[in-house]
Amino acid sequence: MGFFDKLKNGLQKTRITFGFTKVDDNLLEELEEQLVMADVGLETSEKIIANLREKIKKQGIEDAEKVKEELKNELNDLFKDNDSKLHIENAPAVILMVGVNGAGKTTSIGKIASKLRAQNKKVLVAAGDTFRAAAVEQLEEWAKRAGCDIIRGKENEDPSSVIFSACSKAKNENYDVLICDTAGRLQNKKYLMDELEKMKRVIDRELPDSSKETILVLDASVGQNAISQVESFKECTGITGLIVTKLDGTAKGGIVIRLIQEHGISVKYIGVGEKIDDMEEFNSEEFVDAIIED
Numbered sequence: 001m002g003f004f005d006k007l008k009n010g011l012q013k014t015r016i017t018f019g020f021t022k023v024d025d026n027l028l029e030e031l032e033e034q035l036v037m038a039d040v041g042l043e044t045s046e047k048i049i050a051n052l053r054e055k056i057k058k059q060g061i062e063d064a065e066k067v068k069e070e071l072k073n074e075l076n077d078l079f080k081d082n083d084s085k086l087h088i089e090n091a092p093a094v095i096l097m098v099g100v101n102g103a104g105k106t107t108s109i110g111k112i113a114s115k116l117r118a119q120n121k122k123v124l125v126a127a128g129d130t131f132r133a134a135a136v137e138q139l140e141e142w143a144k145r146a147g148c149d150i151i152r153g154k155e156n157e158d159p160s161s162v163i164f165s166a167c168s169k170a171k172n173e174n175y176d177v178l179i180c181d182t183a184g185r186l187q188n189k190k191y192l193m194d195e196l197e198k199m200k201r202v203i204d205r206e207l208p209d210s211s212k213e214t215i216l217v218l219d220a221s222v223g224q225n226a227i228s229q230v231e232s233f234k235e236c237t238g239i240t241g242l243i244v245t246k247l248d249g250t251a252k253g254g255i256v257i258r259l260i261q262e263h264g265i266s267v268k269y270i271g272v273g274e275k276i277d278d279m280e281e282f283n284s285e286e287f288v289d290a291i292i293e294d
Helices: 003-011 025-035 040-061 064-078 105-118 133-146 159-172 187-204 225-237 254-263 283-290
Strands: 093-098 123-127 149-152 177-180 212-217 241-247 268-272 279-281
Touching: 003 283, 025 040, 025 064, 025 149, 025 212, 025 268, 040 254, 064 187, 064 254, 064 268, 093 105, 093 187, 093 225, 105 123, 105 133, 105 212, 105 241, 105 268, 123 133, 123 159, 149 159, 159 177, 159 187, 159 268, 177 212, 187 212, 187 225, 225 254, 254 268
Parallel strands: 093 177, 093 212, 123 149, 123 177, 212 241, 241 268
Antiparallel strands: 268 279
């Protein structure tokens, strides 16, 4: 099964269906309700439907199929400023991965590393979550599978010292990309955010001319909670992009639309499962096609 088919299957709970053939207020109210239920958010859903109502009126649309087409156009317009590329031009580029435990951060690092290795990039992974031995072991396994190097510290070592060592190694040994894992204990928010800020300072000081991305990994199945996670991490780390994971049947994909609309942060990748090829660069047109019924 190709990635698009997996995505389509994973977004079944988000599927916008056209139960009405007559183009009237009932159709628009039904569509608005479906958008809200898919976690698009009330404000964004109202905006989409208001624009749709205006087009129907202006163009004299009487065919539900044409409404479907215009709804796709509306959704695609919401993604027009999304930049799905990872900006890693100036080596050694740094990708700082942040997010709460359980969101799929370690797995996402492995998948990105694998994609970069396939492009013949020399990749180093830093195990910055020194508080969870299992996370380090999992990261080592992914690094081995992806064919990249890993640097790890002692258990409970200051994560910033691991990042410092990784920056030195990346610079001295001509790595193309350094991917840094971080802890995700949001229940101790103040300590965690201070720790992330310290890591960023180390990276900026050691690699001032490198390209830098700070990517927040979000589990799509947490729904509205994803919004508060974005707000928390954005506050201290200046997020440059998102990876949305677990769009595998349990999640409502409308949260992707809401995140882009309300926070203006680009979605870089989306994940539909655990396998190495279950994460792809975000393609907004495919995403829209997957959530509007054929």
